[in-house]
Amino acid sequence: MRAFARVFFIGGVIAYRGLFNWIRPAMYIPTMLVGPIFQILFFAYLGRYSKVEDDTFFVVGNAIQASAMSAVFAGTMTIANERQYQTLAPLLATPANRFAVFMGRAIPVIASGVFVSAWGFLMSRLLLDYDPPLSSIPALAVVVVVSVTSCTAFGLTLGSIGMRARDVFMSANIAYYLMWLLCGVNIPLSALPDWLAQIGRLLPLTHGIAAGREVAAGADLAAVSGLVWTEVAVGTAWALIAITLVHWFEYEGRRRASLETF
Amino acid sequence: MTGVRVFAVGLRFHVKALTHSVFFLLTSIFMPLLVATVAYYMYRAGNQPGSLLYVSLGAAVYGIWSSTLFGSGGAIQWQRWQGTLEVLVSAPTPFVLVIAPLTLATSVIGIYSLASTLVWGRLAFGIPFTVAHWAAFVVAVPATILGLGLLGFVFASTFVLYRNANALSNMLEWPVLLVTGMLVPLSLLPGWAGPIAWLLAPTWGVQAIREAALGGTPWPDVGVTVALGLAYLAIGAVCLRHFEAAARRHATLSLT
Numbered sequence: 001m002r003a004f005a006r007v008f009f010i011g012g013v014i015a016y017r018g019l020f021n022w023i024r025p026a027m028y029i030p031t032m033l034v035g036p037i038f039q040i041l042f043f044a045y046l047g048r049y050s051k052v053e054d055d056t057f058f059v060v061g062n063a064i065q066a067s068a069m070s071a072v073f074a075g076t077m078t079i080a081n082e083r084q085y086q087t088l089a090p091l092l093a094t095p096a097n098r099f100a101v102f103m104g105r106a107i108p109v110i111a112s113g114v115f116v117s118a119w120g121f122l123m124s125r126l127l128l129d130y131d132p133p134l135s136s137i138p139a140l141a142v143v144v145v146v147s148v149t150s151c152t153a154f155g156l157t158l159g160s161i162g163m164r165a166r167d168v169f170m171s172a173n174i175a176y177y178l179m180w181l182l183c184g185v186n187i188p189l190s191a192l193p194d195w196l197a198q199i200g201r202l203l204p205l206t207h208g209i210a211a212g213r214e215v216a217a218g219a220d221l222a223a224v225s226g227l228v229w230t231e232v233a234v235g236t237a238w239a240l241i242a243i244t245l246v247h248w249f250e251y252e253g254r255r256r257a258s259l260e261t262f
Numbered sequence: 263m264t265g266v267r268v269f270a271v272g273l274r275f276h277v278k279a280l281t282h283s284v285f286f287l288l289t290s291i292f293m294p295l296l297v298a299t300v301a302y303y304m305y306r307a308g309n310q311p312g313s314l315l316y317v318s319l320g321a322a323v324y325g326i327w328s329s330t331l332f333g334s335g336g337a338i339q340w341q342r343w344q345g346t347l348e349v350l351v352s353a354p355t356p357f358v359l360v361i362a363p364l365t366l367a368t369s370v371i372g373i374y375s376l377a378s379t380l381v382w383g384r385l386a387f388g389i390p391f392t393v394a395h396w397a398a399f400v401v402a403v404p405a406t407i408l409g410l411g412l413l414g415f416v417f418a419s420t421f422v423l424y425r426n427a428n429a430l431s432n433m434l435e436w437p438v439l440l441v442t443g444m445l446v447p448l449s450l451l452p453g454w455a456g457p458i459a460w461l462l463a464p465t466w467g468v469q470a471i472r473e474a475a476l477g478g479t480p481w482p483d484v485g486v487t488v489a490l491g492l493a494y495l496a497i498g499a500v501c502l503r504h505f506e507a508a509a510r511r512h513a514t515l516s517l518t
Contacts, residue, residue, distance in 0.1 A: 026429065030432060030433035035435070035436060042439055045446045051310065167284075178296070180296065180300050181300050192303060
């Protein structure tokens with residue numbers, strides 16, 4: 001158990017630092033902090049023009065979705081980049097528990113996602129007509145953490161496909177941007193065709209964003225517990241898919257000697 | 263004459279190379295389609311269906327902008343990663359004739375976004391594509407591409423000094439989309455956004471294309487777009503010369 005915890009927490013942080021050693025403030029600030037502010041502003045103004053919803057609808061949707069930049073892309077990279085950097089085979093040669101190895105890396109990714117999301121909410125408070133009651137902040141924080149964790153599990157699933165696929169980053173890009181459409185970020189699910197809304201319900205963030213909007217409107221955590229638990233269930237399902245794929249692609253990669261071939 | 267040939271060959275080469283890049287096609291086709299689709303549903307949900315062609319044209323120009331921005335951010339960075347930046351800078355051919363065709367090619371690729379967005383709007387949402395002034399439309403599209411491509415050239419020229427150019431280009435995507443009125447009318451934005459918008463070719467380009475398609479007076483907008491493009495070319499050439507000299511002096515050309 002102690003070895004598991006050590007690999008999960010300490011190994012996760014070390015792996016994150018190694019895989020993301022290229023991140024500098026000059027890169028992080030424009031991409032992760034400035035970009036999301038303008039994303040929120042853009043959709044809020046587009047919402048005002050289209051008269052579909054008020055600012056709060058777009059602030060909550062986009063501030064939570066902005067975390068997906070960390071959750072989806074970094075989640076994907078935490079697994080797929082091992083193959084890109086030619087370190088996958090040595091890593092899989094170790095006897096370490098695979099769940100601890102790969103899921104531990106999610107912790108820094110989740111922390112970054114929560115930070116980006118919190119930043120989005122803070123800047124929206126200053127720049128837009130967004131003024132949630134102070135009492136809603138703890139519940140909103142819970143919703144954000146759950147949503148980002150669930151979305152990171154989705155990113156890890158995409159990353160695990162990167163153990164086999166040639167170019168998983170294209171899929172990560174498509175998945176990330178489709179969230180704008182499918183997860184109720186900018187369009188109420190009721191305005192989408194049923195089949196698109198159904199796909200959205202299977203994706204992370206959808207239920208978290210819905211819960212976040214209710215909390216911002218004054219609901220307490222108990223009132224949105226159904227949505228939060230659904231988001232937890234969706235995230236757990238994606239995490240299970242991720243770890244299953246990791247095991248399967250490791251087995252197949254060993255059998256075919258294709259772990260590091262492209 | 264040699265300069266024209268270098269420029270033309272460079273433009274042709276880069277358009278062909280970018281057309282083979284799946285990532286670029288994603289940027290220039292998928293992204294504007296997605297933005298257009300989100301906007302279509304938002305406008306429908308808000309009971310504003312009359313504005314859908316307005317959205318189509320704005321999303322198409324966004325596609326041109328998106329691929330230009332990604333290309334201009336990458337123009338210097340890709341050469342750095344490939345180790346060819348020093349070779350290109352030290353060649354007798356002026357560096358401006360090497361970089362300008364690349365940034366212009368990235369906006370030429372945006373023609374795919376215009377076509378795909380209009381076709382998508384017609385097939386998926388039944389938006390009729392009607393053009394009020396065909397002659398002006400046919401001129402407005404290349405004028406917009408030229409204006410955006412040369413704006414990308416200004417960015418690329420300043421990125422010689424900046425190691426994380428692609429991060430800067432990521433950051434610029436949303437602000438320009440917002441302040442140039444591609445999808446949100448300028449009248450809705452705060453007053454300070456107006457003067458910024460006037461200095462940006464996409465503002466006038468999207469206005470020219472919209473007025474040509476929906477009816478209005480597109481020619482002044484076409485003129486301003488081209489004039490801004492020429493101003494960008496001059497600014498970019500001066501910046502490139504100075505920043506290239508600075509990068510040589512500080513030995514930072516090849517630093518990644």
